[in-house]
Amino acid sequence: MTKKEIVKTISEEIGMTQLKTKEIVQKTFNAIVETLVEEQRIELRNFGVFEVKKRAARKARNPRTGQRVDVPQKFVITFKPGKEMEEKVRELEQRLLGQPQAPAQAPAPPAEGNAQPAAAPAQSSDPPAA
Numbered sequence: 001m002t003k004k005e006i007v008k009t010i011s012e013e014i015g016m017t018q019l020k021t022k023e024i025v026q027k028t029f030n031a032i033v034e035t036l037v038e039e040q041r042i043e044l045r046n047f048g049v050f051e052v053k054k055r056a057a058r059k060a061r062n063p064r065t066g067q068r069v070d071v072p073q074k075f076v077i078t079f080k081p082g083k084e085m086e087e088k089v090r091e092l093e094q095r096l097l098g099q100p101q102a103p104a105q106a107p108a109p110p111a112e113g114n115a116q117p118a119a120a121p122a123q124s125s126d127p128p129a130a
Contacts, residue, residue, distance in 0.1 A: 003029075036077065046084040053078050 003025065011021040032050065035042040040052040057073040081089070 044082070046082050048079055048081040048085055051078050051080070052076070 003022075007018055007022045007025050010016075010025065011018045014021075032042055036050055036052055041049065042051075043049045052075055055074050055076055058071050060069050060071045061067070062069055
């Protein structure tokens with residue numbers, strides 16, 4: 001969806017002209033950007049959190065030549081979705097995939113002094129799911 005489509009949808013829903021709606025949408029986006037620049041963080045309840053984070057300088061490798069290259073530090077914008085957004089996406093996932101996906105969990109480490117090799121996963125006679 002584009003900004004133009006967002007403006008059209010909102011305009012139709014609230015009965016405001018597209019021109020006025022476009023101005024409000026643009027001012028909202030401008031306020032988000034200005035807040036990120038000034039405060040490095042903006043929290044929009046039930047939506048999510050935008051945050052400016054520093055990525056440290058690092059060494060990388062050019063995949064074509066294999067040559068090592070220095071990647072300078074830089075600032076990036078991150079987004080962490082709010083609970084409401086995550087729930088809506090989970091509902092979408094359930095509708096599209098049929099079953100909810102259980103959150104992945106790492107296996108618990110063995111108790112000290114009781115280290116035993118991990119058991120092989122149980123074999124199922126069911127055919128693999130498509």
